Amino acid sequence: MEEQPQHHTEPLEAGIRRAVEAYLPGRTVQSIHDRGTWVRRIVEVRLEDGATLFFKMHAHDDWFDATQHEAQVVELFRKHRLPAAPILVADDSQEFLPYSYVIQEQVGGRRLGDLLERVSEAEAQEIYETLGRLYARMHAVHNAWSGLWVEIPNKPRPSDYLYRAEIVEGSGKQALESERISPETYERTVALWGENLPYLQEHHPSLVHYSPFPWSIYLEREGTGWRVTKLTSLGDVMWWDPAYDVTYLLYPPFMETTPGRQAAFLRGYDERPAQKRVLLYLVLQRLAAAMGSYRAPETPENRSWAEHALDDLDEILDEIAARP
Numbered sequence: 001m002e003e004q005p006q007h008h009t010e011p012l013e014a015g016i017r018r019a020v021e022a023y024l025p026g027r028t029v030q031s032i033h034d035r036g037t038w039v040r041r042i043v044e045v046r047l048e049d050g051a052t053l054f055f056k057m058h059a060h061d062d063w064f065d066a067t068q069h070e071a072q073v074v075e076l077f078r079k080h081r082l083p084a085a086p087i088l089v090a091d092d093s094q095e096f097l098p099y100s101y102v103i104q105e106q107v108g109g110r111r112l113g114d115l116l117e118r119v120s121e122a123e124a125q126e127i128y129e130t131l132g133r134l135y136a137r138m139h140a141v142h143n144a145w146s147g148l149w150v151e152i153p154n155k156p157r158p159s160d161y162l163y164r165a166e167i168v169e170g171s172g173k174q175a176l177e178s179e180r181i182s183p184e185t186y187e188r189t190v191a192l193w194g195e196n197l198p199y200l201q202e203h204h205p206s207l208v209h210y211s212p213f214p215w216s217i218y219l220e221r222e223g224t225g226w227r228v229t230k231l232t233s234l235g236d237v238m239w240w241d242p243a244y245d246v247t248y249l250l251y252p253p254f255m256e257t258t259p260g261r262q263a264a265f266l267r268g269y270d271e272r273p274a275q276k277r278v279l280l281y282l283v284l285q286r287l288a289a290a291m292g293s294y295r296a297p298e299t300p301e302n303r304s305w306a307e308h309a310l311d312d313l314d315e316i317l318d319e320i321a322a323r324p
Helices: 010-023 067-079 112-116 121-139 158-168 170-177 183-200 242-250 259-269 275-290 300-307 313-322
Strands: 029-037 041-047 052-057 087-091 101-105 206-208 217-222 225-231 238-240
Touching: 010 029, 010 041, 010 052, 010 087, 010 101, 067 087, 067 101, 112 121, 112 217, 121 206, 121 217, 121 225, 121 242, 121 259, 158 170, 158 183, 158 275, 170 183, 170 275, 183 275, 183 313, 206 242, 242 259, 242 275, 275 300, 275 313
Parallel strands: none
Antiparallel strands: 029 041, 041 052, 052 101, 087 101, 206 238, 217 225
């Protein structure tokens, strides 16, 4: 569950002021607002020159510290003119604060999920076409291998790792043990994914967001159209199969979609991955979403969506099994 925002304590405030003084000489802090911890601890800092910065702190000791990784991702994004909030500092020294952290500039825009509740269906389709164009550009950035940002010898490929960590164990096993799926459905899921691992491993490794959630994509109006202002959850960015991102965007977790929005995304993307590949990733994503792996915001709507996320899992498995 998301922790509630805290009143900033003197040590936190003092450390932030010292960090600003050290890394941004000549600029001074006007106010500090601790916005609490979700995936990271976020502190909003207003400067006397009117700028707003965010300190994004690595707050979970048992999680991978993505501080330097995120800074490298933002550098690559900006090189390829992909949208990300600029990172001014990435500090894992713990000299000023008892956390690794990045200092990031504020960038405007509204979350995708919030926007879609406010716009017309025609505007929603314009947004999805914009997303298609953006992710096509991202996926055009290629790499020699799939996996984490830095190649690690003998590290399992993403599909192998997720098969074991999520399908066989992780979300798949949790769904079975909590009676969200039957033993037969679990065995079919394990078998179908296992049989198709060689197929999933055949792809052109590309820059993949991995977490294109409704709360990690921000957009704003630009003239008569839309512009993505930033992507977040950049600590998850890796080299992998573009179809993984496409699956999220065609069948978004914690949000309903429409055929018109799907068609608009594909129109912007200008390509459609094989449906069998998409359905295999959809099984993985549905299990992970249903069992809480994605740490979605705690809202009644998200809880309701997760409760029904596996209702059509057997139908998806049937369609995978019917495809050559």
